[in-house]
Amino acid sequence: MSTLHLRCGDDLRDILPRAGIAGDYLCFSDPVCVGPARDEGDLIAWLGLRARFVALHAGQDVGQVRLRLGREYTALNGLHRHDAVHLWFEHDLWDQAALIRILSLLAEKRQLRGRLWLMPADGLRSFPELPDAALAALQPAPLTDLQIEQGAEAWDAFSAPDPRALDALTRRKLTLPFLAAAMRRHLRDLPWTVDGLGETERAVLRAVAAGAATEGQVQAALRAADAVFHVTDLIVREVIQRLRSGPKRPLLAKDPLRLSPQGEALLAGAARHRPAPRAQGGVPVLPDPPWLWDPRLAGVVHDG
Known part of the structure; x- marks a missing residue:
């Protein structure tokens, strides 16, 4: 069985194998919780917008940032090649914003149905803070269609110039457990x-x-x-x-x-x-x- 671990950072890349957790690893490094996130559905324009911000934010070369983000966003199109994709996203705003960005891009990919799994966060600690044995004991839960749809809806509201839709969404009962508090x-x-x-x-x-x-x-x-x-x-x-x-x-x-x-x-x-x-x-x-x-x-x- 082919498994991919998807995470908004590289902090688990070496920890998961050490804990005996096998599989490929994909880092999604776009820090979408900060900076401009106006998304009008044009991925090329989006990558340019985010590359300029991230390069300025991190003091990096904009061309190199653009290439890295392009590779990561492109890799999301190949997730269906894996039998299971484990999503390692915690309770905090950084992770939840990245999660809804990713779900917005995967929502229409029907070939991924049944292949997306959410790793359980405890709402207190980050995954790298857990002992190896505790990491290895975590059991992923299948991501439901409703969770995917609500994640995509949240991204549309997050990236909109009018914040009232996001405000209203946070007052609903959501199936993604940490989303409302983060938003x-x-x-x-x-x-x-x-x-x-x-x-x-x-x-x-x-x-x-x-x-x-x-x-x-x-x-x-x-x-x-x-x-x-x-x-x-x-x-x-x-x-x-x-x-x-x-x-x-x-x-x-x-x-x-x-x-x-x-x-x-x-x-x-x-x-x-x-x-x-x-x-x-x-x-x-x-x-x-x-x-x-x-x-x-x-x-x-x-x-x-």
Whole structure:
């Protein structure tokens, strides 16, 4: 029996054989939970969009990134050559965003029906944190048609410029166990009605206010406080750079990390942040953002 292990990273490539788990390995490395994700169905345009973002995000050559992403997306077309495809995706936003991107591309591939299996995550630990014996004992569950359909639906909503469909989807009972919580965490990184900060931006400012003076210390604080969005060092760096830009920057420009008077005022509830232009999935974030997260309603609202 031919088995393929599909994972949004290379962190299990050497661990699975060590745990006695046989099969080929495919890494899907597109970090779709960050950066622009406006998807209009043109894969060539999509690869160009994502390659430019990933290259800038990671400080890599855009041509090399484009080739790597192209190989990975192309490899998804060959999954039917395997008797079973085991999907190793955990509870956090990084994994869940990658999972729904992949399911959106596989939803119409009828030859894969009965070949897709979801590995059980416990909602607390990442797979690489498990002992080899615990990994080997995991039993995959067949991915149902409804799970595939809901994953594709979630991707359509995630990549749309209007976030209300994604907000509504997270309020339903979903068959993918960790999807709703991850997507709500994604939506909470829209600017908030109360101060204009997204949740990760506010968490960075609070970590610095509590004494974090380096990117590493900020990352450790954020990971300890948030089980749903496991930020990487590059995500932390990008958020810090964002908060260090503009005439009313919340963070001072020089190391060590320190709040500016604007940052202190934001945390005290005495100022409002005007975010620099960026994309939150398919949603445009602007200095006067069209879409906001309202913590009183625990949902998205349109400004104007």
